[in-house]
Amino acid sequence: MKPITFSREETKALVGEIQDYFREELDQQIGALPAEMLMQFFSERMGAYFYNRGLYDAQALVRKQIDSLSDDIFALEQPTRHLR
Known part of the structure; x- marks a missing residue:
């Protein structure tokens, strides 16, 4: 399987989601x-599970x-x- 990669825009959006999560759920800044x-880390180590x-x-669905x-x-x- 080839590595999971994200465009710059997707990376920026994901980083924002992580920062929001840390701020809202953990009351911490990242x-x-x-x-x-x-x-x-999540992409490399756990991405295959989600994929x-x-x-x-x-x-x-096809079945x-x-x-x-x-x-x-x-x-x-x-x-x-x-x-028959």
Whole structure:
């Protein structure tokens, strides 16, 4: 798997979210550089867990759509005298 990377704009937004969390939930200030380092840590060490969870969710959605499509196809079947 290739490393998870973020654009400069995404990094800036994530850093802001981390700073907001520290301020609102922990009543602490965190600078932009430490927040970006924390974001990198989570991205490198835990990003694959979140990525895989997204893949599992996508697989479940595709499976559900295929099942629905299969049902729709069987509903088009015409009756015949020959039993399967």
